[in-house]
Amino acid sequence: xxxEKSDSKADGTTLELPSDREILITRSxxxxxxxxxxxxTKPEHVKRWWAPRSRGVMLxxxxxxxxxxxxxxxxxxxxxxxxxGFSGKYLEIDAPHRMVLTEVFxxxxxxxxxxTITLTENAGTTKLxxxxxxxxxxxxxxxxxxxxxxxxxxxxxxxxxxxxxxA
Amino acid sequence: MIETLVALAEPNRLRxxxxxxxxxLAVGTIxxxxxxxxxxxxxxxxxxxxxxxxLAEAQAQQRLYELRPEPFRDLYAWCxxxxxxxxxxxxxxxxxxxxxxxxxxxxxxxxxxxxx
Numbered sequence: 001x002x003x004e005k006s007d008s009k010a011d012g013t014t015l016e017l018p019s020d021r022e023i024l025i026t027r028s029x030x031x032x033x034x035x036x037x038x039x040x041t042k043p044e045h046v047k048r049w050w051a052p053r054s055r056g057v058m059l060x061x062x063x064x065x066x067x068x069x070x071x072x073x074x075x076x077x078x079x080x081x082x083x084x085g086f087s088g089k090y091l092e093i094d095a096p097h098r099m100v101l102t103e104v105f106x107x108x109x110x111x112x113x114x115x116t117i118t119l120t121e122n123a124g125t126t127k128l129x130x131x132x133x134x135x136x137x138x139x140x141x142x143x144x145x146x147x148x149x150x151x152x153x154x155x156x157x158x159x160x161x162x163x164x165x166x167a
Numbered sequence: 168m169i170e171t172l173v174a175l176a177e178p179n180r181l182r183x184x185x186x187x188x189x190x191x192l193a194v195g196t197i198x199x200x201x202x203x204x205x206x207x208x209x210x211x212x213x214x215x216x217x218x219x220x221x222l223a224e225a226q227a228q229q230r231l232y233e234l235r236p237e238p239f240r241d242l243y244a245w246c247x248x249x250x251x252x253x254x255x256x257x258x259x260x261x262x263x264x265x266x267x268x269x270x271x272x273x274x275x276x277x278x279x280x281x282x283x
Contacts, residue, residue, distance in 0.1 A: 013257050015250035020176050023249070027257045031264040035271070039263045048263050052255035130253075141172065147249025 020137040023144065025130040033121035036128060037096030040117070041065050051075040056084065067093055071101070088112065103132065111135045113143075171238045174218035179203065180211045184220065184234065191224060191233035 016024040029036050039045045043061045050073055051058040060074035067090055074085040085106040092100040096119055102112045114133045119126050134140040175181050182201055186192065192200075198208045212232055215221040220238050223230045 013250055013254040015246055015253070017246075020172075025250075025253045027253070029257075029261065029264055031268060035264055035267045036260075039260055039267060045263050045267075049256050049259035052252060052259065054255060055252065128257075137172075137176070144246060144249045147252045148245065 018131075021134045021140045023132045023134075023140060025132075026127065028125050028127045030125055032124060033096045033119045033126045036119050036126045040128075041099075046073070054078070059083070060085075064090075065093065066090065088115070108139075111139055113139075170218045171220065171242055174215055174220055177211070177214075179207070180215055183208070183211055183215065187221065187232060187234045191226075191231035193229045193231055197232070
């Protein structure tokens with residue numbers, strides 16, 4: 001649904017649903033692409049932003065930045081102390097412009113998402129796009145639902161049901 | 168929520184919804200603008216009506232179809248939590264970038280001094 005767009009301020013983060021199984025996140029940063037690339041690919045930097053402070057703390061952050069290399073992010077949610085982990089592999093790397101990687105949410109190792117990240121620099125500002133493509137509409141919808149305040153645990157249970165019923 | 172998304176997942180229904188964003192329209196007008204037959208438009212409007220996305224208003228001699236705001240507000244609220252999650256991450260990423268820019272500034276000033 002390219003009509004579906006959500007943003008709270010002009011220079012903030014926008015969310016779009018370009019198709020029934022994709023989520024597109026866009027944001028611009030006042031920094032050159034090479035610095036944004038560094039901040040999103042070096043563990044010592046990623047540790048500082050990946051887990052929103054209001055939601056949890058990052059426990060683990062490892063990155064092997066090469067085609068075929070893997071990454072692992074693990075955080076502990078403030079609400080309920082649940083551990084939330086993601087891992088994946090890098091499929092394409094075109095530094096600092098583009099990366100394609102898989103993304104697996106721990107409880108569902110057989111439902112990887114495909115993520116494409118692009119960085120486009122213009123006059124010192126870099127636009128970052130993060131396009132996630134999920135194996136089904138149901139999984140995509142549950143990912144969105146998981147972002148709702150307090151919705152994490154509930155949506156995990158629902159996701160379990162959906163994945164089980166699809167098996 | 169799911170009903171809304173199922174109703175909107177069909178491309179022609181999405182086109183009808185996008186058209187109605189500008190204001191209520193009659194079946195015939197919708198058909199003309201989107202180059203769809205009236206039976207086709209009526210079929211889609213029925214699905215949209217059942218999903219609570221449109222309602223029909225009698226106006227003079229015609230029935231006009233218009234969007235109901237509530238499901239779209241729900242859809243927005245549903246997306247908003249996830250968007251906020253990323254927004255918070257990116258606010259924190261902004262802080263990291265400020266540190267990196269300061270680091271680079273310091274580095275280049277060091278190099279400048281060495282050259283002199």
